[in-house]
Each structure stands twice: as structure tokens, then as C-alpha cells.
Amino acid sequence: MRLNVNGNSLEIDADPDMPLLWALRDIAGIMGPKFGCGIAACGACTVHIDGVPVRSCSLPVGAVEGEITTIEGLSKGGELHPVQQAWLEEQVAQCGYCQAGQIMTAVALLDEIAEPTDEDIDNAMGGNLCRCGTYPRIRAAVKRAAALKTAEL
Amino acid sequence: MASIGKIARRTFLLGAAAVAGGVAVGYWYVSRPYENPLEGEVAKGEATFNPYVKIASDDTITVIAPRAEMGQGVATTLAAFVAEELDVTLDRIKVEHGPASYAYYNAEMLAESGPFNFFDDSFLAEMTRSALGTVGKVLGLQGTGGSTSARDGFEKMRQAGAATRAVLMQAAAARLSLPVAELATENGRIVHARSGRSVSYGEVALDAASIAPPKSVTLRDKKDWKLLGKTQQRVDMHDKVTGAPIFGIDVRLPDMLYATVLISPVFGAKPVKADTSKAEKMSGVIKIVPLETVYGSGFGVIAKNTWAAFKGAEALDVEWGKPVNPADTDGLMQVIADAATKGEGDVMRNDGDVETAFADAPQAQLIEAEYRVPYLSHAPMEPMNCTAQLKDGHLTVWAPNQMPTLIRWLCADLAGVPLEQTTVHTTYMGGAFGRRGEIDYALYATLIAKEADGHPVKVTWTREEDMQHDCYRSAFIARMRARLGDDGLPQALDLRVAGQSMMASLVGRIFPGRSAPGPDNTTTDGSHNQPYTIPNYRVTGIKAPLTLPVSFWRSVGNSQNGFFHESAMDEIAHAGKTDPIELRRKLMREFPAAVAVVDKVAAMSNWGEKLPEGKAKGFAFVLSFGSWCAQVVQIAQTPGGIKLEKMWIAVDVGTALDPGIIEQQMVSGAIFGLSAAMNQKITFADGRVEQSNFHDFDAMRIFQAPQFEVAILENYHRMGGVGEVGTPPAAPALANAVFALTGKRVRSLPLSDEVVFA
Numbered sequence: 001m002r003l004n005v006n007g008n009s010l011e012i013d014a015d016p017d018m019p020l021l022w023a024l025r026d027i028a029g030i031m032g033p034k035f036g037c038g039i040a041a042c043g044a045c046t047v048h049i050d051g052v053p054v055r056s057c058s059l060p061v062g063a064v065e066g067e068i069t070t071i072e073g074l075s076k077g078g079e080l081h082p083v084q085q086a087w088l089e090e091q092v093a094q095c096g097y098c099q100a101g102q103i104m105t106a107v108a109l110l111d112e113i114a115e116p117t118d119e120d121i122d123n124a125m126g127g128n129l130c131r132c133g134t135y136p137r138i139r140a141a142v143k144r145a146a147a148l149k150t151a152e153l
Numbered sequence: 154m155a156s157i158g159k160i161a162r163r164t165f166l167l168g169a170a171a172v173a174g175g176v177a178v179g180y181w182y183v184s185r186p187y188e189n190p191l192e193g194e195v196a197k198g199e200a201t202f203n204p205y206v207k208i209a210s211d212d213t214i215t216v217i218a219p220r221a222e223m224g225q226g227v228a229t230t231l232a233a234f235v236a237e238e239l240d241v242t243l244d245r246i247k248v249e250h251g252p253a254s255y256a257y258y259n260a261e262m263l264a265e266s267g268p269f270n271f272f273d274d275s276f277l278a279e280m281t282r283s284a285l286g287t288v289g290k291v292l293g294l295q296g297t298g299g300s301t302s303a304r305d306g307f308e309k310m311r312q313a314g315a316a317t318r319a320v321l322m323q324a325a326a327a328r329l330s331l332p333v334a335e336l337a338t339e340n341g342r343i344v345h346a347r348s349g350r351s352v353s354y355g356e357v358a359l360d361a362a363s364i365a366p367p368k369s370v371t372l373r374d375k376k377d378w379k380l381l382g383k384t385q386q387r388v389d390m391h392d393k394v395t396g397a398p399i400f401g402i403d404v405r406l407p408d409m410l411y412a413t414v415l416i417s418p419v420f421g422a423k424p425v426k427a428d429t430s431k432a433e434k435m436s437g438v439i440k441i442v443p444l445e446t447v448y449g450s451g452f453g454v455i456a457k458n459t460w461a462a463f464k465g466a467e468a469l470d471v472e473w474g475k476p477v478n479p480a481d482t483d484g485l486m487q488v489i490a491d492a493a494t495k496g497e498g499d500v501m502r503n504d505g506d507v508e509t510a511f512a513d514a515p516q517a518q519l520i521e522a523e524y525r526v527p528y529l530s531h532a533p534m535e536p537m538n539c540t541a542q543l544k545d546g547h548l549t550v551w552a553p554n555q556m557p558t559l560i561r562w563l564c565a566d567l568a569g570v571p572l573e574q575t576t577v578h579t580t581y582m583g584g585a586f587g588r589r590g591e592i593d594y595a596l597y598a599t600l601i602a603k604e605a606d607g608h609p610v611k612v613t614w615t616r617e618e619d620m621q622h623d624c625y626r627s628a629f630i631a632r633m634r635a636r637l638g639d640d641g642l643p644q645a646l647d648l649r650v651a652g653q654s655m656m657a658s659l660v661g662r663i664f665p666g667r668s669a670p671g672p673d674n675t676t677t678d679g680s681h682n683q684p685y686t687i688p689n690y691r692v693t694g695i696k697a698p699l700t701l702p703v704s705f706w707r708s709v710g711n712s713q714n715g716f717f718h719e720s721a722m723d724e725i726a727h728a729g730k731t732d733p734i735e736l737r738r739k740l741m742r743e744f745p746a747a748v749a750v751v752d753k754v755a756a757m758s759n760w761g762e763k764l765p766e767g768k769a770k771g772f773a774f775v776l777s778f779g780s781w782c783a784q785v786v787q788i789a790q791t792p793g794g795i796k797l798e799k800m801w802i803a804v805d806v807g808t809a810l811d812p813g814i815i816e817q818q819m820v821s822g823a824i825f826g827l828s829a830a831m832n833q834k835i836t837f838a839d840g841r842v843e844q845s846n847f848h849d850f851d852a853m854r855i856f857q858a859p860q861f862e863v864a865i866l867e868n869y870h871r872m873g874g875v876g877e878v879g880t881p882p883a884a885p886a887l888a889n890a891v892f893a894l895t896g897k898r899v900r901s902l903p904l905s906d907e908v909v910f911a
Binding site for chain 1 (some may be wrong): 223302370389390392393394396402403405411420434437451460532534535536583584586613820822828851860861
């Protein structure tokens with residue numbers, strides 16, 4: 001089967017029941033999305049399909065239609081995406097394992113709501129678990145990213 | 154392995170002799186205990202100066218930060234030690250973990266394991282610390298834990314930077330035919346201000362490496378620090394916001410196979426009957442491998458990809474043996490309760506005469522309470538995994554781990570290859586919290602690699618396997634009694650803490666057949682060594698006779714004792730009609746560093762202000778890992794349950810090496826403690842763990858996280874740790890706030906068994 005990932009069309013030889021996460025990681029070698037729980041409970045595996053954040057650990061690869069974006073596809077021409085830039089400036093990550101998923105969810109949130117409140121952020125990001133407790137900095141970084149995106153326009 | 158005891162015994166003698174001679178803490182070059190492990194691996198045009206620095210002719214400076222980066226920022230702070238004295242900024246250097254080597258022993262990890270309180274500066278206490286640190290040195294124990302990394306690296310890594318700079322200066326002086334005294338360093342170059350001539354570090358690196366390091370170096374005064382004491386950009390941040398493949402689970406090698414494990418869910422049991430035929434026929438499954446280690450017994454499933462391995466493991470049909478411990482939580486807690494009641498324990502603090510103080514106490518002045526905490530899983534975000542390859546007589550292990558020399562040693566033994574033919578690569582870790590101080594994942598991967606015909610095999614555990622095969626924080630029960638004086642202050646406090654011994658469990662796994670004699674500090678750590686003065690004050694630790702695997706969980710003994718001791722203090726304050734913070738000021742008056750953080754957090758949180766109906770604050774203090782930490786949390790009753798609004802933290806770390814990272818760690822530690830206090834428990838049925846994934850063992854989510862305000866103080870004269878210090882006061886601060894809000898004293902965690910959180 002063919003998958004469109006980060007603007008590339010990839011031929012994937014996988015059981016259609018295999019979750020998208022493992023097709024990306026083990027078959028395509030795209031390691032940004034992380035395995036955390038396998039039951040869509042932690043958000044570490046979050047990728048976009050046509051801009052919508054989905055849990056790739058629980059989505060059979062055979063059921064995927066549309067353009068997949070992973071954290072590797074966010075930055076364009078060597079420039080960090082404003083959300084990544086904000087994460088860097090706020091020094092959000094600790095162990096960093098959940099952060100690809102956090103960033104993908106935040107990107108989708110900001111595409112939906114340009115200037116989210118704390119409540120918007122809490123609602124949108126509640127499915128992304130962080131065991132290091134980076135939540136206060138995530139809130140700050142989402143707001144900084146919103147400002148960076150506005151400045152870009 | 155038999156030699157370890159011998160080495161340790163000899164070291165104790167050596168250590169004591171060294172202390173008596175007054176050279177316990179010497180300049181490490183003088184007694185240079187181990188070969189530089191970098192000497193065998195420098196590239197052409199690259200020079201190494203000591204185990205911490207490599208400089209290449211193209212000016213690439215590589216600093217080895219030999220402690221596991223699990224999120225605590227250690228790579229950044231350790232690199233800053235070397236960079237500070239080498240006189241370069243952090244963006245000029247590359248930071249690597251480096252090989253597993255005895256040269257990177259952690260002296261501090263053992264130094265505080267002796268029976269002395271952190272604030273005991275007596276000769277005997279200092280001597281014991283030095284001697285225990287020397288044991289770490291001779292055993293070559295390279296480990297990350299106990300919030301020790303920065304304290305351990307502070308002297309030796311700055312010395313490494315200074316010594317490197319000194320030989321670079323000498324080499325430059327020779328190259329430029331100028332006296333060393335006229336040269337200075339600037340931005341990776343050695344410059345002669347008067348003539349304007351200069352050479353880069355890289356240009357003279359090879360020359361400099363052949364110059365003997367100086368016998369002594371002078372380190373920069375704190376007031377002259379350029380990097381230390383200031384917030385640095387973390388060296389790992391760019392990789393972590395771009396999704397770079399830096400974790401153990403991201404290891405990807407040519408011809409690599411994939412695997413998972415299915416280990417007996419019944420602790421200590423072996424397979425009784427197994428049918429592997431269905432699994433063997435599954436698409437993508439290559440081989441089923443029986444596994445037996447000191448950690449557990451079961452099967453490895455080798456496959457073409459991780460998903461196929463997971464499906465193969467599901468298809469294994471295995472009947473497991475019977476549990477050797479009581480099969481359910483009630484039975485386990487009964488054993489611990491019996492130990493608390495009748496068990497003979499180790500008295501870890503015994504001030505005054507507790508028995509006499511209680512003998513004639515009138516009932517009205519007595520308080521008695523029992524506190525309980527459950528078993529807990531570490532549940533780091535990255536499930537256990539490890540990659541191993543056994544090829545041409547060489548074992549290579551890629552492991553996100555906290556104990557690389559132990560892995561090298563025990564995996565070499567398991568694979569039957571010599572130590573010299575064993576390489577351990579330590580990757581970044583997606584969290585650890587103590588879990589990766591265990592080595593089960595590496596032992597299983599080694600056994601699987603033996604059956605993989607020379608292919609590297611990446612072994613990834615499912616979350617379910619991870620959660621049900623942890624080495625847990627033990628459950629504990631504490632019995633408290635206190636006698637109040639007429640002034641409302643405690644005249645006597647007696648605390649008995651019972652639970653499984655972490656040290657006994659650990660020693661049994663790493664050195665099978667040996668026992669850990671004597672008291673286990675970790676049972677009462679956080680209760681027996683707090684800076685309170687009470688005339689009659691006794692703390693006893695009792696080992697419950699159970700053999701479930703238990704181990705270090707972020708903040709170790711402080712994780713339970715913070716809750717016991719500080720809940721007791723809050724109850725004493727309430728019963729004696731004293732404000733909880735005022736009580737601390739009185740009982741801690743002999744420890745100004747403690748009073749200062751209490752005062753600071755009281756001021757920050759505006760303690761004592763009149764709060765609107767439905768809001769309340771709670772306070773707790775714990776001295777752990779050498780740092781003094783006070784926390785206040787404010788909570789509010791909402792229609793959806795109790796909401797955490799804000800937490801204030803004041804911490805005295807002695808010397809603040811990186812305020813940004815310290816702030817991160819205080820918040821991180823507090824959220825870790827609050828997560829457990831609110832919701833977490835591991836329970837047992839049929840000898841198995843009942844929880845399996847984040848749906849039934851969850852942690853705090855962003856919508857539950859309070860706002861934080863952190864103040865960092867530097868009053869105390871010794872440096873403390875930061876990675877675990879935020880955790881111990883969090884649970885009691887929250888429980889005390891719940892009492893202030895609801896009038897309900899919750900003495901058993903998690904709090905969600907009794908109250909509802911929003």
C-alpha cells in the first residue's frame with residue numbers, strides 16, 4: 001500500500017491491521033511519533049491526517065486515507081515551525097518523550113483557535129500525558145506560539 | 154561476583170585509612186583510579202585529555218556527561234561544569250553520554266547512604282560519607298540516582314575542564330613562542346592580547362594532549378562564574394522539539410529484528426504449561442525464546458516488526474505457577490500491618506525517652522493515627538525497551554538505563570562473553586524515575602540476542618507488560634502517636650514505619666543469594682532525619698516479610714515518609730491549636746535554613762490570608778537529598794470536584810547551578826508527587842497486578858495542573874540535589890489542604906479513594 005507522509009509517497013509492505021504507528025516507525029523508519037500506551041490513552045503517537053490530530057497507535061494502517069504529517073514534517077526549509085520555536089524558547093521538554101505528540105496537538109489547536117485561552121489549551125491538550133509535568137510550560141509555549149504565528153502573518 | 158564483597162571490604166579499610174590521613178577528597182588526577190575510556194575511541198585528528206573532554210583539530214569540542222539524561226537536565230549542567238572552566242559557551246560543545254566505564258563512578262550515590270542525617274557535620278558523619286564515596290569509586294559504580302549527579306560532578310568535572318584549559322594554554326605558548334602568563338582564553342581560542350596573535354583550541358589540541366596535566370588547578374570563584382548559576386539553554390532541547398530519534402526505542406540498525414517479552418504476571422512464578430505453537434505460526438513471528446532471569450521467567454517473541462511480536466505474545470498460551478506472596482492487596486497489607494504492630498524494627502532516631510514520655514500521658518494529650526500508602530508503578534512515558542546484538546563474540550547493548558556498568562557486567566556474564574567484549578550504549582531516556590536503575594530489560598534483550606543469529610534485536614515491552622512487571626514503590630503503613638504539651642507543642646513523637654525493604658529486594662536481584670543486612674535507611678528516610686527538635690522523638694523502620702519486587706521510586710523513602718511525617722505534623726498542629734507554619738517555625742528553630750524556606754513560602758503564598766468560602770491551603774516541608782523544600786498548595790471546591798489552583802515552592806539547594814532547570818525540576822517533582830497522591834495505586838489479585846495501562850493508572854493531566862511559583866534559596870553551606878526534592882512534600886501538602894477544605898483527614902493514599910478531584 002502507499003502512504004503519503006510529510007509530502008512523500010511511500011510504498012509500505014505491512015499487514016493492513018498493523019497500527020499506523022508501527023508502520024511509520026518499524027517499516028518507514030519515521031521515529032518521531034512515539035509508542036506510549038497502544039490504547040490511545042497518552043497521545044505520544046499523535047500525528048495529523050489532513051491536519052486533524054489522530055492517535056496513530058490505534059488506527060490500522062489499512063484504514064488511513066489522506067496526507068499524514070508527523071513531527072518530522074513540521075519544519076519547512078530548515079526553519080522550525082512556530083510551535084517548535086515556542087517550545088524551544090520556553091524550554092518546555094524534560095525527558096522529551098511525549099513532546100512530539102504534545103507539539104502535534106498544539107499545532108492542530110492553533111490552526112483551529114488562533115489565540116487560545118488557558119481553558120482552550122487545557123481542553124485541547126488533556127489527552128496528551130506528560131509524566132515529567134511540563135504542563136505549566138506547555139501552556140506558556142502554546143501562547144508564545146500563538147504570538148509567533150500572528151507575527152508571521 | 155564473589156570478588157565484590159572482597160573489594161568492598163578492602164575499600165572500607167582503604168577509605169577509612171584515607172580519611173584518617175586527611176586525603177579523602179584529593180585532586181582526582183593524583184590518584185587517577187581508572188584508565189581514560191576515551192583513549193581507545195578518539196578519531197583521527199582528535200585528542201582526549203581526561204574522561205570528560207575530547208577536542209578535534211576542526212575545533213569540535215566534545216564533553217562527556219556520564220549520567221543518564223531522563224529529563225532532569227543533567228546533561229546540560231554537567232556539560233556546563235566542564236565548559237565553565239574550559240572557558241567556552243555551551244553552544245560551542247557537543248555533549249555525549251560516553252561509554253559505560255568505571256572511570257565515571259558516582260561517589261555521591263553511596264555517600265548519603267550511611268546512618269547520618271544530612272545536617273550532621275560531625276567528624277564521624279563526614280568520615281563515613283567519604284568512606285562510602287570511596288566504595289563507589291572502587292566499585293566503579295556508574296549510576297544515576299539519588300539526585301546526586303551534579304553534586305558528584307561538581308568538583309571533578311570542573312577540574313577536568315580547568316586541567317584541559319591549562320595544557321591547551323601551555324601548547325599554545327609553545328606554538329606561539331610566548332610565555333603562558335601573557336595568554337588568555339576567549340571563545341575557544343588562546344589569545345595574546347598585546348600582539349593580537351591567537352590559536353584555536355583545535356589547532357593545538359594534539360600537542361596539548363601529550364602534555365602532562367598540572368598537579369593542581371585553581372577553580373573559578375563562584376562570583377566569577379559565567380555559565381554556572383545562570384539559566385542555560387538545555388543541550389537536548391532542539392532534538393526534543395524536532396522529534397529526533399534519540400531514545401532507546403528509536404535505535405534502528407541494519408538487519409535488525411524486533412521482539413517483545415511475555416513474563417510471568419505472577420511474581421516469582423514460572424511457566425507450568427506452555428503452548429507456543431499458535432504464536433509460532435503467526436505472520437511475521439520468527440522465533441519464541443524461553444527466558445529465565447532473577448527478575449522473572451517467561452518468553453521472548455522475535456519477529457519482523459514490533460506489532461508482529463506483540464500479536465505473537467498475545468497468542469502464547471501459558472499457565473503460570475502459584476504466587477509465593479499473599480495473592481491480593483488485602484493479604485499483602487495484612488502482612489505489612491502485622492509488621493507495623495508486632496515487627497521488630499530498627500530504631501533510626503531515638504531522642505529523649507519516648508516510652509517514659511508516653512507512660513504517664515493523659516488521654517487528652519495523646520494523638521494516635523495510622524497512615525497508609527499503596528504500591529506504585531514508575532510508569533515512565535517510554536516503555537521498557539533494549540536493543541542487543543551478540544555477534545562474533547562481542548555483545549553490544551543499547552539501553553535507556555541508569556546503571557550502565559552494572560548492565561555491562563551482568564549482561565556480559567549472561568551472554569558468556571568477557572567484559573572487554575561487551576559495549577553498553579546509554580541512550581536518552583523517555584523518563585525513568587528510578588525504573589531504569591533496574592536492568593531486567595537488558596537481561597531479557599541479551600538472552601533474546603543469543604538466539605538471533607547475530608542480528609541486532611530491539612525488544613520493546615507493551616505498556617501492559619511494563620506496568621505489570623515493574624519493581625514497585627512498596628506499600629507502607631505508619632503508626633503514629635504523639636503527646637502534646639500544655640503549650641500545644643509535641644513533647645513526644647513515636648513513628649513506626651513498616652513496608653518491604655527496597656534494599657533487600659534490590660540486593661536479592663543484583664546479587665542473588667546475598668542478603669542486605671542491617672537497617673534499611675530507605676524505610677524511614679524522610680521521617681528519621683527531619684530538622685525538627687522534639688524532646689522525645691523516635692522513628693522505627695520495620696521490614697515486612699514479603700518478596701514482591703520493590704525498588705527506588707522518585708524520592709525513594711521520602712515518597713512515603715513525607716506523607717507520614719508531615720500529615721502527623723499537621724494533625725499535631727491542629728490538635729494543639731497551633732498554626733501549621735507557626736508549629737514548624739518553633740520546632741525547626743535550630744535549623745535556620747529550614748525556617749528560611751518556611752518563611753519564604755509563607756510570604757509567597759500569603760499564608761494566613763482570609764480565603765473565600767470553598768478554598769483552602771495546605772502546607773508541608775521535607776528535607777531530602779540535601780535540599781530543604783517547603784510547599785503550599787491552594788485548592789478549591791468546584792461542582793466537578795476539588796481543583797488544584799496554585800502551588801508555591803521554596804527550596805534551599807545550597808548552590809543553585811542552573812535556576813531554570815531547578816525550577817523545572819521542582820514543578821516536575823511536585824506534579825509527580827501530586828499525581829500519585831491524587832489517583833495512583835497498584836493493587837493485586839490472583840498474585841497479579843490489576844492495573845495495566847494509563848486508563849487505570851493515570852497521572853495528572855494538563856487540566857488538573859495548578860499554576861506554580863518557585864523560589865530558589867542558597868542559604869545552606871552544602872549543596873543539595875534537585876531531581877527528586879519536589880516530590881516528597883507534595884502529597885502531604887495536598888492532604889493537609891483537603892483537611893483544611895473539608896475537615897476530613899485522609900490518612901490513606903490515593904486521596905481519590907475518599908474525595909473527588911476535578
